[in-house]
Amino acid sequence: MPGKPTVAFYWCASCGGCEESVLDLAEGILDLVGMVDIRFWPVAMDFKRSDVEAMPERSLLASMINGAIRTSEQEEMARLLRRKSQLVIAYGACAQLGGIPGLGNQFGRDQILRLAYEDCPSVQNPDKVLPQPKTQDNGRTVTLPQLHQVVRTLAQVVPVDYSLPGCPPTPEMLQQAITRLLSGELPAKGSVLAPDIALCEQCPRKDSKPTDLRLEEFKRPHLTRLDPQKCLLAQGLVCMGPATRGGCEAACVRGNMPCSGCFGPTSRVKDQGAKMLSSLCSNIAASTEPDIERTLATIPDPLGTFYRYSLAGSLLRKRVGPWT
Amino acid sequence: MSQPTEKPSNGNLPAKWEPRIVAFFCNWCTYTAADLAGVSRMKHAHNVRIIRVMCSGRVDPQFVLEAFAKGADGVLIGGCHIGDCHYVEGNYKAIRRVQMLRRILRGMGIQDDRFRLEWISASEGEKVKLVINDMVAKLRALGPLGLPRRFQGWDRELAPLEQAVQAEAKEVGAHAG
Numbered sequence: 001m002p003g004k005p006t007v008a009f010y011w012c013a014s015c016g017g018c019e020e021s022v023l024d025l026a027e028g029i030l031d032l033v034g035m036v037d038i039r040f041w042p043v044a045m046d047f048k049r050s051d052v053e054a055m056p057e058r059s060l061l062a063s064m065i066n067g068a069i070r071t072s073e074q075e076e077m078a079r080l081l082r083r084k085s086q087l088v089i090a091y092g093a094c095a096q097l098g099g100i101p102g103l104g105n106q107f108g109r110d111q112i113l114r115l116a117y118e119d120c121p122s123v124q125n126p127d128k129v130l131p132q133p134k135t136q137d138n139g140r141t142v143t144l145p146q147l148h149q150v151v152r153t154l155a156q157v158v159p160v161d162y163s164l165p166g167c168p169p170t171p172e173m174l175q176q177a178i179t180r181l182l183s184g185e186l187p188a189k190g191s192v193l194a195p196d197i198a199l200c201e202q203c204p205r206k207d208s209k210p211t212d213l214r215l216e217e218f219k220r221p222h223l224t225r226l227d228p229q230k231c232l233l234a235q236g237l238v239c240m241g242p243a244t245r246g247g248c249e250a251a252c253v254r255g256n257m258p259c260s261g262c263f264g265p266t267s268r269v270k271d272q273g274a275k276m277l278s279s280l281c282s283n284i285a286a287s288t289e290p291d292i293e294r295t296l297a298t299i300p301d302p303l304g305t306f307y308r309y310s311l312a313g314s315l316l317r318k319r320v321g322p323w324t
Numbered sequence: 325m326s327q328p329t330e331k332p333s334n335g336n337l338p339a340k341w342e343p344r345i346v347a348f349f350c351n352w353c354t355y356t357a358a359d360l361a362g363v364s365r366m367k368h369a370h371n372v373r374i375i376r377v378m379c380s381g382r383v384d385p386q387f388v389l390e391a392f393a394k395g396a397d398g399v400l401i402g403g404c405h406i407g408d409c410h411y412v413e414g415n416y417k418a419i420r421r422v423q424m425l426r427r428i429l430r431g432m433g434i435q436d437d438r439f440r441l442e443w444i445s446a447s448e449g450e451k452v453k454l455v456i457n458d459m460v461a462k463l464r465a466l467g468p469l470g471l472p473r474r475f476q477g478w479d480r481e482l483a484p485l486e487q488a489v490q491a492e493a494k495e496v497g498a499h500a501g
Contacts, residue, residue, distance in 0.1 A: 079486075156479075277385055277425060281417075289423070302428055322433065
């Protein structure tokens with residue numbers, strides 16, 4: 001249909017949850033296709049890469065790209081969609097911050113390949129065959145995308161205009177974003193399309209958050225009977241609310257689970273993990289080195305806790321080695 | 325403080341590498357101690373850039389990570405001895421954060437000797453000298469961390485496609501023009 005603005009959806013290193021979130025619009029998806037033409041969406045529609053290549057430059061109003069960038073193919077597609085789009089939107093935590101795939105930056109590429117193709121208990125690979133970018137098979141050359149050394153956020157590969165945070169973003173946020181894009185009243189380039197306040201501000205348990213926390217130990221949600229009304233930090237859980245952007249309507253807290261930080265930091269914070277560490281650790285009760293160590297030991301995986309979604313986009317980006 | 329004997333390197337592959345330490349010193353104790361060391365004409369290694377903060381409890385872990393990310397080989401935090409904090413408990417906050425931050429740094433492959441917290445009171449000019457000299461010696465043994473150069477190295481894997489895209493864009497531009 002001529003005249004209607006066109007959009008593309010694409011996925012890179014992601015779980016598919018962001019694609020689900022588009023379907024979570026439910027019948028609202030009919031409103032979406034009423035407003036825009038979807039010209040490319042591999043998970044749901046049969047357009048090919050060649051269709052995108054044939055589009056004139058900047059002919060798409062917007063590309064919503066979810067997932068981190070960790071293979072040469074994902075990098076190519078990100079660059080291709082960048083060229084074909086007026087706006088590129090990092091859709092979801094992985095595209096915005098690296099997300100769960102970004103935790104791969106704690107390891108070296110060879111280490112990851114060895115685990116996945118040799119050491120994993122469910123893998124049988126006696127010849128230790130690893131994926132190769134090029135292989136000869138009966139005189140034909142077969143190619144595979146190359147796994148990059150580093151997992152990247154979308155913005156570390158191509159310029160990104162806006163981000164929609166979340167793991168995944170809520171359908172309401174997608175709807176609002178599309179409406180905003182179509183209205184032409186666009187926020188400043190680089191904006192995150194969500195409120196710029198900490199989640200604690202929107203939390204239904206806000207009133208029970210003490211001004212002075214004195215944490216003796218950190219509890220884990222699956223080992224703790226949780227009070228469904230009281231601030232989770234006050235109950236000794238690592239709730240990322242203080243260092244995480246609001247906009248999710250505190251979905252996890254309403255489900256009696258602590259925030260794990262998927263909306264990323266507010267605009268005033270450069271490194272979400274460091275900010276959360278700062279806020280949480282200064283509030284522990286212990287005051288001697290061994291006691292502090294004992295309290296901190298109740299967080300068994302600090303990188304995976306404080307940087308669950310933001311390692312690839314963090315100040316240090318990736319472990320510098322050595323690899324085992 | 326002693327004067328630098330040579331110009332600090334600019335971060336782009338220095339011909340002769342010298343360790344660089346970013347030091348956050350609290351206004352009330354360690355900064356005053358560094359001042360005392362200077363007034364007393366004590367000589368210590370020149371590899372340290374001191375940033376005065378009001379309290380060791382003011383040192384946001386982001387400052388430490390950013391210092392490393394921008395090329396520091398080591399980060400040193402200096403504060404008042406426990407019990408002596410001008411703000412009563414700022415240094416307790418500092419030590420709690422430092423202990424957790426150390427675990428994060430280990431996870432990211434940054435050795436313990438690159439990150440140090442010391443309590444140095446206003447009268448301990450000598451300790452400023454000893455700590456800086458000792459840290460510089462340890463950093464020399466470890467060699468450069470050089471995160472900015474590492475970041476560049478990692479991003480070299482993006483270069484081939486970047487160049488291809490630019491070449492193609494030029495070609496499209498030539499046809500259009």
